[in-house]
Amino acid sequence: MNRRRLVLGIASAILLATGPLSAAEPIKIGSFLSVTGPASFLGDPEKRTLELYVEKINAAGGVLGRKIALVIYDDGGDANNARTFATRLVESDKVVAVVGGTTTATTMAAIPVFEDAQIPFISLAGGIEIVEPVKPFTFKTPHTDKMACEKIFEDVKKRGFSRVGMISSTAGFGASMRNQCLKVAPERGIQIVADERYAPGDTDTTPQLNKIKASGAEVIVNADFGQGPAIVTRNVRQLGLELPLYQSHGVASKSFIDLAGPAAEGVRLPAAAMLVAEQLPEGDPQKKVVLDYKTTYESTQKQPVSTFGGHAYDGLMLLVQAIQRAGTTDGVKVRDALRATKGFIGTGGVVNMSPTDHMGLDLSAFRMLEIRNGTWQLLY
Amino acid sequence: MAELVQLLFAGLTTGAVYALVALGFTLIFQASEVVNFAQGEFVMLGGMVTVFAFKAGLPLPLAAALAIAVAVTTGLLLHRLAIEPAKGATVVTLIIVTIGASILIRGIAQIVFDKQFHALPAFTGDEPLRLLGAAILPQSLWVLGGAAAIVFGLWLFMERTLLGKAVRATAANRLAAELVGIDTRIVLALAFAVSAAIGAVGGILVTPITLTSYAVGTILALKGFAAAMLGGIGNPVGAVLGGLVLGLLEAFAAGRISSTYKDGVAFLVILLVLLVMPQGLLGRRAVERV
Numbered sequence: 001m002n003r004r005r006l007v008l009g010i011a012s013a014i015l016l017a018t019g020p021l022s023a024a025e026p027i028k029i030g031s032f033l034s035v036t037g038p039a040s041f042l043g044d045p046e047k048r049t050l051e052l053y054v055e056k057i058n059a060a061g062g063v064l065g066r067k068i069a070l071v072i073y074d075d076g077g078d079a080n081n082a083r084t085f086a087t088r089l090v091e092s093d094k095v096v097a098v099v100g101g102t103t104t105a106t107t108m109a110a111i112p113v114f115e116d117a118q119i120p121f122i123s124l125a126g127g128i129e130i131v132e133p134v135k136p137f138t139f140k141t142p143h144t145d146k147m148a149c150e151k152i153f154e155d156v157k158k159r160g161f162s163r164v165g166m167i168s169s170t171a172g173f174g175a176s177m178r179n180q181c182l183k184v185a186p187e188r189g190i191q192i193v194a195d196e197r198y199a200p201g202d203t204d205t206t207p208q209l210n211k212i213k214a215s216g217a218e219v220i221v222n223a224d225f226g227q228g229p230a231i232v233t234r235n236v237r238q239l240g241l242e243l244p245l246y247q248s249h250g251v252a253s254k255s256f257i258d259l260a261g262p263a264a265e266g267v268r269l270p271a272a273a274m275l276v277a278e279q280l281p282e283g284d285p286q287k288k289v290v291l292d293y294k295t296t297y298e299s300t301q302k303q304p305v306s307t308f309g310g311h312a313y314d315g316l317m318l319l320v321q322a323i324q325r326a327g328t329t330d331g332v333k334v335r336d337a338l339r340a341t342k343g344f345i346g347t348g349g350v351v352n353m354s355p356t357d358h359m360g361l362d363l364s365a366f367r368m369l370e371i372r373n374g375t376w377q378l379l380y
Numbered sequence: 381m382a383e384l385v386q387l388l389f390a391g392l393t394t395g396a397v398y399a400l401v402a403l404g405f406t407l408i409f410q411a412s413e414v415v416n417f418a419q420g421e422f423v424m425l426g427g428m429v430t431v432f433a434f435k436a437g438l439p440l441p442l443a444a445a446l447a448i449a450v451a452v453t454t455g456l457l458l459h460r461l462a463i464e465p466a467k468g469a470t471v472v473t474l475i476i477v478t479i480g481a482s483i484l485i486r487g488i489a490q491i492v493f494d495k496q497f498h499a500l501p502a503f504t505g506d507e508p509l510r511l512l513g514a515a516i517l518p519q520s521l522w523v524l525g526g527a528a529a530i531v532f533g534l535w536l537f538m539e540r541t542l543l544g545k546a547v548r549a550t551a552a553n554r555l556a557a558e559l560v561g562i563d564t565r566i567v568l569a570l571a572f573a574v575s576a577a578i579g580a581v582g583g584i585l586v587t588p589i590t591l592t593s594y595a596v597g598t599i600l601a602l603k604g605f606a607a608a609m610l611g612g613i614g615n616p617v618g619a620v621l622g623g624l625v626l627g628l629l630e631a632f633a634a635g636r637i638s639s640t641y642k643d644g645v646a647f648l649v650i651l652l653v654l655l656v657m658p659q660g661l662l663g664r665r666a667v668e669r670v
Binding site for chain 1: 383390393394490495496498508515517586591593595596599634636640642
């Protein structure tokens with residue numbers, strides 16, 4: 001006991017003596033992710049990515065000469081938990097910025113907390129309502145569902161079709177993307193002839209698809225992530241519907257192909273460059289970033305890369321570069337630096353932020369892919 | 381016509397799974413008046429263990445057998461470690477114990493397996509059969525046939541074997557059963573084992589169609605419970621009927637009315653049953669003897 005006190009005493013004496021020199025206190029960055037629960041396949045790679053890259057940044061000397069200390073909470077996909085953890089990050093952990101929020105629901109629940117505390121918050125969720133209207137301290141890295149709709153409709157028109165049958169999940173992502181698709185459809189010359197829904201966890205969508213079949217739709221667009229799209233894809237093939245099927249960027253992981261099996265052949269989807277890193281043409285600005293991340297992730301985590309982890313990578317890097325440019329961890333100054341981001345090349349695309357655009361991506365960030373022979377094929 | 385047949389089969393396939401879960405509820409309820417909310421986890425275990433054993437290289441029938449064994453063991457452990465020690469507690473307490481157990485099983489499955497969704501190959505191919513213009517998966521027939529075989533097997537067991545009669549006797553009057561020398565503890569353990577096996581078989585049959593993950597048990601337990609209520613809790617025939625009716629209601633609600641409110645159907649059914657006919661379709665009226 002005494003000896004321990006002595007050691008402690010000496011240690012604190014040294015700390016005091018060396019003073020501000022070693023007082024390079026770590027920069028606390030907070031995160032709340034849905035590591036478990038229904039969105040765990042998003043949250044899990046995000047957590048791994050944050051931990052992996054914070055370690056790398058620290059090994060390389062940290063930011064502003066200080067190490068990064070990462071505080072991660074698992075909200076289990078529950079918006080109430082997310083809000084509780086957001087408060088904890090602000091009040092007890094006193095983080096300087098936050099990279100997290102796996103789903104749109106958890107993000108929306110946490111935004112007021114960070115806005116009140118004037119702490120920059122980079123969300124990893126897809127919903128457009130996160131950055132529209134712009135909130136002073138809230139940013140996001142993934143493409144929005146609105147962009148996904150626009151990309152899909154662009155492709156539908158290119159193939160000479162215009163009548164679309166929508167089938168979407170009633171859960172957050174599906175519901176939000178459905179609304180965006182319905183909104184942008186008229187602008188793109190698309191007619192939504194069927195608008196079917198199913199609940200998360202539903203295991204059969206043939207009744208809904210039957211209605212779409214009867215509606216005279218020329219293509220089917222499915223807005224959802226997780227197992228729902230795999231079920232829809234299997235059901236479409238089961239019913240022998242010959243209509244082209246579009247999925248959203250929500251299915252952009254290899255597990256979708258595994259789950260949907262041969263039924264996934266010919267399915268098209270908009271997705272980030274990550275999925276087709278090797279297929280990107282040599283001159284593509286994203287090629288190096290995407291390949292680097294993919295190699296690093298796959299070699300350390302022993303599991304295939306997903307775009308979701310990439311969103312976390314982009315968020316962390318955007319933040320770290322902004323802190324570096326700001327030269328401080330002051331919330332307002334870091335926010336200003338984030339807003340001034342220009343030409344940042346991330347896994348999700350080239351980011352050009354502005355005071356009116358807290359995402360900074362355009363349609364070029366989405367690639368149109370088709371599933372062929374059990375793998376992704378880059379179309380354009 | 382084609383659409384009707386399609387909806388009919390969609391409803392029957394989903395309904396068959398609800399029926400198996402409801403049957404599991406019924407068995408345990410009969411033997412103990414406990415509503416076992418861990419029933420859905422047996423379905424999950426059936427699917428998940430099969431998926432992982434199959435991926436590890438076991439042939440499908442062996443993987444399925446292993447899954448049933450794991451589920452039965454879990455059922456017996458649940459009885460031995462959670463229900464048995466709480467003997468004498470009120471039924472409500474026991475029900476809460478089963479809810480706790482279901483959370484525990486889900487948590488363990490999440491650690492032992494993973495959090496992703498998984499599929500199994502269909503037993504006899506993916507090429508849909510054409511029937512009156514509708515497309516029916518061969519696996520749907522497996523589900524329907526499997527469910528029918530289970531119901532028939534269970535009926536044989538209950539009606540034709542001494543052990544089955546002991547279960548029925550316990551269900552009818554526990555005290556009297558004990559007086560004539562039936563070990564009701566064994567009967568209850570048996571009910572858990574059989575319920576677990578039925579759930580697991582359901583999980584195995586349905587996974588090629590519906591996919592599975594560690595979390596599929598919760599919603600199945602709720603739907604199965606609604607089915608059991610609809611059929612009249614405690615009545616095996618009612619459970620099967622309730623499951624099929626609920627599946628059909630959902631399919632036709634989604635196909636004909638609005639898919640948005642499809643999930644509401646099950647819960648609307650619970651409410652209506654509770655309000656209008658608490659004894660369910662085939663249940664006995666609960667009579668308080670004075």
